[in-house]
Amino acid sequence: MSANLIPASRVETAVASADILGETPLWCDRSRKLWWIDIDRRLHQSFDASTGAYQTSSYDCQFLGSQALTADGAHLLAQDLRLFRQGADGAPIAQVCEVEGGLDNRLNDGRVDARGRLWIGTMDNQLHRPNGSLYCVTGNGEVTRSFGDVIVTNGIAFSPDNRTLYFTDTRRYRTWMFDFDLDDGVIRNRRLFADYSSSQQRPDGACVDVDGGIWTAFFSGGRVARYRPNGEIDTVIDLPVTNPTCVCFGGSDLKTLFITSARKFLDPHQLWAEPRAGHLLAVHGIAEGLFEHRFVSSSR
Template sequence: MTRDTIPAHRVETAVAAADILGETPLWCDRSRKLWWLDIDGRRHQSFDPATGAHSISSYDCQFLGSQALTADGSHLLAQDLRLSRRAPDGGLQNRMFEVESGLDNRLNDGRVDARGRLWIGTMDNQLHRPNGSLYRVTGDGQVMRLFGDVIVTNGIAFSPDNRTLYFTDTRRYCTWMFEFDLDHGAIRNKRVFADYSASQERPDGACVDVDGGLWTAFFAGSRLVRYRPDGKIDTVIPLPVTNPTCLCFGGSDLRTLFVTTARKFLDRQQLHVEPQAGHLLAIHGVGQGLPEHRFSIAE
């Protein structure tokens, strides 16, 4: 099997955001902007590649953990353990759902399926206790817990044929795959897709390309990896930062791979030698993505 390594000089800075914990990039085909978060900085941001404009909205919460596009053009934002709605014009938000309560957790990675349901997980704020769970949220307010025993939810993605759900627990160093029933919103037959428990490498955010390849960012690992659907690695992209967090394809043709990164956990010396840490990165021509599904809100 041939494994491609993409030269580091192909990696560009799209926005010098200096995020504490950049995360959850999503390309919006309506606004033609890349949207992402600074979780610890509690910032919701956008980047317009056509103009270079970078906009920021700040929120009053402890963590701005995740986001989703919605069918009506608003954004769904995960603030601590609740989901809130940001209006299309950036105006006042409405609190929608309390996903979980009573634990020292926060909402983290999530993704919308082709029927408009949000699959989102929680994580332990101390990063070592198995307090987290995976939930399925529908626009009419139904929140269903699917399983627990999760430390840090990450890497939720669906295969292009809607038959597989990928799920990562970063602090268990493992990515699993489930059989996914799109019509019923059900998962079964959990099995290991990629296991790094021996080396304790940290798979983080993920996305899927048009050919069914799963792209994963490795936190504290300075690289992106593409897996074929059979689990074999065929592409590795080394990065000039220690902590890539998540990635998505964007641009008008969905051929630009955007990567969020973090300054968190880096000391002053590391930040000095990694000037792109915390920035939004871009890599062109390594694949093509799929349009993001939108959360269906019941009015």
């Protein structure tokens, strides 16, 4: 079966943000905004599609690695190796937990499951050592390590029936799938879902649509691909940028695919040739997404 090709001409610029390393887009159905980060500029950003309003907040850390929505309307923000809670009311930021310590790592991609737990991984700051791990963080700040030997954590996503967890190690060029026990919060039966080790293509951030399709951005690959649950690619979006990083569905009907991208690692000629590099991009009407689960805090 040949894949449906969506041309770059259908890809719009939602925000000309010129991110160094844009990442982790999330649609919030309460604020009706798209939220995302620029890891290297340590910016938390939001876009209101109905008004065009674009806002940013900066943080004092080395890397703002990831984010998640919370049940009480706040945000979880991953700063270096610690998680913080930023209230929606502008309250002072408060530490939730330190996920990891003692390694030259930082927190990277994460996603909340249907029970309100955050699954988040670390990555090697040098991009080649298997220093990283996948962790599960509960609402009381308890951290459990699931496995290690990870170079760059990415692509964490759950199937619509909550029975499968997808996980990518970008610098191993592979995506795996696990059986997921929602009640116990345990993953088992790791097996390969997609393997690009021979071509060294870099699968990055991912999300899942209502039909169980897995949408994956390919860093340095200039495209987003949709996998069927059986691993076949049925749709490819050609992009006007080399470095897409992550994807999510948003908008009032959850039928707009938002795509973050990066200027990082592009030389001056590439930056000149790609004026939209680092921008927040959007494609309308290609599939329907799912609402993001929210992190549920509990008192210690």
